[in-house]
Amino acid sequence: MKIIMLGAPGAGKGTQAKMIADKYSIPHISTGDIFRANIKNGTELGKEAKKYMDNGQLVPDELTVKILLDRVANDDCKNGYVLDGFPRTIPQAEVLDSELNKLGDKIDYAINVDVPDENIVNRMSGRRACVNCGATYHIVHIPPKKEGICDKCGNELILRDDDKPETVLKRLSVYHEQTQPLIDFYNAKNVLKTVDGTVDSAEVFGQITAILG
Numbered sequence: 001m002k003i004i005m006l007g008a009p010g011a012g013k014g015t016q017a018k019m020i021a022d023k024y025s026i027p028h029i030s031t032g033d034i035f036r037a038n039i040k041n042g043t044e045l046g047k048e049a050k051k052y053m054d055n056g057q058l059v060p061d062e063l064t065v066k067i068l069l070d071r072v073a074n075d076d077c078k079n080g081y082v083l084d085g086f087p088r089t090i091p092q093a094e095v096l097d098s099e100l101n102k103l104g105d106k107i108d109y110a111i112n113v114d115v116p117d118e119n120i121v122n123r124m125s126g127r128r129a130c131v132n133c134g135a136t137y138h139i140v141h142i143p144p145k146k147e148g149i150c151d152k153c154g155n156e157l158i159l160r161d162d163d164k165p166e167t168v169l170k171r172l173s174v175y176h177e178q179t180q181p182l183i184d185f186y187n188a189k190n191v192l193k194t195v196d197g198t199v200d201s202a203e204v205f206g207q208i209t210a211i212l213g
């Protein structure tokens, strides 16, 4: 099963993608996590990506597409995957589509987690992330057991630089301009499913499992 998560930054794509990955035993692939791991490890890719990420801009398609295609070529992707944060532009979606086409394959579901802009800034300013294992929490809605500490690996939780309100507004405008058109793109391919992302995360997951079976 090959799944794409669509939705604004902070809509809950990562939260849901992790649950999908667990339930259906497929890898969760987040381009944002791959970039952040590269930044943490001081790689050239990380240095390049950081220039864009810190300003709330998208990392150029050439770079992003390459890391994603390398990742999905791994053996663990044979039975499918859930993509979180990719594609984010029409050219990215077109490359993915044509690469899958060559293999006689396609995306099965594009799940659009729908959350209005008004809710997003609150979601993002409350988000806390573990830079070690990628787990995410919300200080009010999905708090860790111990404040500031990751439940899964015990590392410290941080507020991402790009989750500061001024960067969030920029990311939202980039989303509307460059990523939202993907909703029509996948609708035209008859794989789009929209869920209400404003409800509790367990309820959002319930809507998703009703679709995926």
Ligand code: ADP
Residues within 6 Å of the ligand: 007, 008, 009, 010, 011, 012, 013, 014, 015, 016, 123, 124, 126, 127, 128, 136, 137, 138, 139, 141, 142, 197, 198, 199, 200, 201, 202, 204
């Ligand atoms: P995305 O991957 O789309 O950027 P996340 O999954 O990281 O979004 O979620 C953004 C923030 O909102 C996180 O702090 C997360 O814990 C919180 N969150 C996720 N889903 C919900 C929900 N259904 N209700 C309230 N908060 C949520």
Ligand code: AMP
Residues within 6 Å of the ligand: 009, 030, 031, 032, 033, 035, 052, 053, 054, 056, 057, 058, 059, 060, 061, 064, 084, 085, 086, 087, 088, 089, 092, 162, 171
């Ligand atoms: P995320 O963790 O998905 O919120 O992504 C964080 C940041 O990484 C984004 O704001 C972009 O700067 C960059 N990024 C992640 N995925 C992509 C992508 N598919 N295309 C371009 N930039 C991306």
